[in-house]
Amino acid sequence: MTALCVSVREVVKHYCLGKxxxxxxxxxxxxxxxxxxxxxxxxSGSGKTTLLNIIGCIDQPTSGTVTVVGKPVLTFTDSQLAELRNRAIGFIFQTFNLIPVLTVxxxxxxxxxxxxxxxxxxKARVDAMLAAVGLLAHQRHRPGELSGGQMQRVAIARALVTAPRLVxxxxxxxNxxxxxxxxxxxxxxxMNRQHGTTCIFSTHDHQVLRYADTVYTYQRRVPGGGWRTTMMVQLAWRNVLRNRRRTGMTLLAIVSGMTGIIVFGGFIEFAFVGLRENRSFARSWGIFSSINRGIPSMVWLRHIPI
Known part of the structure; x- marks a missing residue:
């Protein structure tokens, strides 16, 4: 019977956003x-990356058991996890995670x-790996000088250069x-065929699926869609209820501001109508109203009698 490289049992992972x-x-x-x-x-959002992070000893589950290359990793210390990651696991990150001050x-x-x-x-390993991903000519460049696809290939070369047991x-x-x-x-x-390297991919790309021995279609086990939006709405509503005084003052300020704008607009309209209908009234208050193509303009006199 073939030995297991990874065994995950009843793993649960929850994130806390406030309460x-x-x-x-x-x-x-x-x-x-x-x-x-x-x-x-x-x-997207079904938890594939979270599962890979747990298998790769980057994150820990809320509950359940995880065994990687025969090791019960949930009992390991941070230094033991770092040692295991460096020697046995190659991780190709979607966000690259390259060190910007270092060259390729x-x-x-x-x-x-x-x-x-x-x-x-x-040197022998790095040169061979950079040649394999087509970046030997870019070895002196830094990540900021590369395209997204080139940075992805650097991340892949870095993950494979140690010849890990698990990728x-x-x-x-x-990219x-x-x-x-x-x-x-x-x-x-x-690498999988020649060295027996175990590979686990997360993907939306159907051409990747053809390279897999086994395909797991993974869906979130939470009823209904839009769970993330629902959680955000719940959190926002709780914040509103928790700070009622602040919410009330904010609403009052909004209503007052809108009322002021409406009143000011009405006053301006009333003033324009008055200027059109009674120029003498405008002059008595120190205001001239001139009509240019039906558009009123207002000019204040230098001296306004009191």
Whole structure:
């Protein structure tokens, strides 16, 4: 029987926004065998990234159990988790998470520096990986000088350069053109076949699904749609009720301001009508009204008698 690389049992993840609890994962169970290639397919906001973060030891669940490469990671200390991530897990982030002050070469090399590999071995690995993703000519550039697709390829090279046992990829082809995306998928599949690397992707891309041995269609287990909007409305309403005095003063200020605008507009209209109908009245108050193509203009005299 093939050993399990990842085992997730009844995982629940809730986020707290004030006093509002937002469910991200509800009772998720998942087994991934060593050397298996798995795709998580689902709508945006269904919790795929949250699940990858938990498997990748970046986040912890509210409840449930998680085993990664045979390790009960929920019992690990922060230093043990960091060691496991660096040696056994390669994470391809959707937001890249490159270090802006380092060059492309240095970003890819950085995990190897932490592993304390010899400089010659680091150079051989980095050069091979940059060549594989087509960025060898850009190795001295910094992330700010790259396109989104190029930064994605740097992130992929950095994740694979340590030859990890487990690769987690959050939308790995999201910022790539179709040709480059296929090249990256071929690279991941080659590592999967030659080195037995376990791969877990989250994706909306159907071409990624063809590279997977198993596809899980993942949907949020919360009844009804628009859960996020509902939570925001509930939170806003609670804030209104919690600060009734402030809310009342704000509404009073809004009503007063609107009333003032309406009254002022009415006064201006009344004044224009009076000026048209009674020029002598306007002169007696020190105001001239001149009509130019039916549009009144008002000019104050230098001296207004009291």
């Amino acid at each position: 509002v609890i937002i469910p991200a994962l509800q009772g998720i169970s998942l087994d991934v065998a060593e050397g298996e290639c798995v795709a998580l397919c689902g709508t 070469y240095e970003n890819v090399e950085y995990p190897l520096v932490i592993l304390r590999l010899p400089k010659s071995e680091r 987690l990829a959050d939308e790995p082809t999201a 790539l053109d179709s040709r480059t995306g296929l090249t990256i998928l071929d690279l991941l599949k080659t």
